[in-house]
Amino acid sequence: MNRAVVRWAAVAAVLFVFFLLLTVPARHAWGWLGGGQLAVQGIEGTLWSGRVAHLANPAHPVFPVGPLAWHVRPQALLLGRLEYQVFVQSGTGGGELRVGRGLFGGASVTAAHLSVPAADLAQGLHLNLLTLAGEFQIDIDELRLSADGSGALPSVLEGVLVWRDARVVQPSPLSLGQLRMQLGLREGQVVGALSDEGEGGSLELSGELSIGADRQYRLDALLKPRATADAPLREALGLLGAPDAQGRYRLQYSGAL
Template sequence: MSRRLIWLAPLLGVIAFLIGVVAMAPAATLWQWAPQPLPIQVERLSGTMINGRLQGLMQQQRRLAEQISWRWRPTALFGAGWGYVIEGQVLGGSALGQVKATPWGTLSVDDLRAGGDVRTLLQAIGQDFLPVNGRWRLDLDHAAARGQWPTAVDGTVTLSGLTWALGRNPIVLGDIEAVLSDEPGDDGHAVLVATLKSLEGPLEVEGTARQFFDRRQNVDLRLRPRDDAPPIIRNLLGGLGQPDAQGWYRLQREGRMP
């Protein structure tokens, strides 16, 4: 055995021992070592870095997740990362997927499947004033982030059975799909894009929504009633102004996230 290997073997042994100690340490103890203050609060953290569970995840008195469990995924080591299978309740719906972190600061999510009730989702994100009911489903094939901003996203959000519940009788809106993707921005950061289209129902929808790194966001949609749409749908769309020659109403919004 060469002198280099003789010197390297004990070092690798020490590194493996330290990793093992951290991995088997109580998760609650490791959490206390995190920099303070943190923007999120954790309830009833138990288990270890290998297998563990938390009762709840809060941000500004808003419950983001609960009953979250994680299980170490050793195969992530082949991609130079530390990965887990995550399962639990997120934003009011059930979720199951894989997450991985790398030493160079990249966090990725793969094969995430989640879904739940629209009303519960709106309450979780602080938009419960919107009178919308229905079901939502997220099929996220891949997403990656570096720092505090996503660098890639590939997935689909489906809103099904949507109704507008402002009034005595709910107004059926139908099903809408949003394809999630990213595109390069002028500042070098990725721009998050949602391309929307209606699947079925009395309302046709198509267009895009974009979110920029500097917190700017814009929405550009076209809406029109189908031939069999009830009169109330046409009345609602009339509030957007005059339609074009093809019967489309334009909805454009720009703003900045707080």
């Protein structure tokens, strides 16, 4: 038999099996893919396109998710990648993202645009003595994991986290404006460069949050009240100690996740 015919027949067989797998009901594939560790309700559809009504991790029930829907992006298949467009909701927050994996590369997340109310985040993290307001918006341009799955940190990370209309409600009302953390990698660490967006906010912020592969983190920030800052904010900053020559208060903290 002609070698070219055999080669194309093999390619056709592989593609047939691949597309056949994508039509497998999602409820059957869930167990095969190791999803048994998660609590799932209302799963329907196929690996090609489907949805889950509710999804949670019993071991870490911080942010229950649902509904969550997905569908394959056919154009990515032409580039040798299996890529999904995912739509997710969690409480009153949610958004969309692309999740994919190449033939020889690791898993990736791109074009992610997600939001979560600050109050929900504080509640999910069990910050019982702290009530927050505003909204956290996270935009991930690119996040990639190593192909062999090794390493606790991503191999590529580009994104930004913004706390819009940042406010502390309890234990003392504080208006912080709009705060920003630019996400990236440096010397084997995840690094978040802290700043304020200066849009009428009463707090000037600069500094850095770093997280290592050993899950140790370090926060080093400088905070300064603007002329518009109210008395509660100035009093709260005063608890950090004496300001420097520029009127900035230093906040340093470290620990493990």
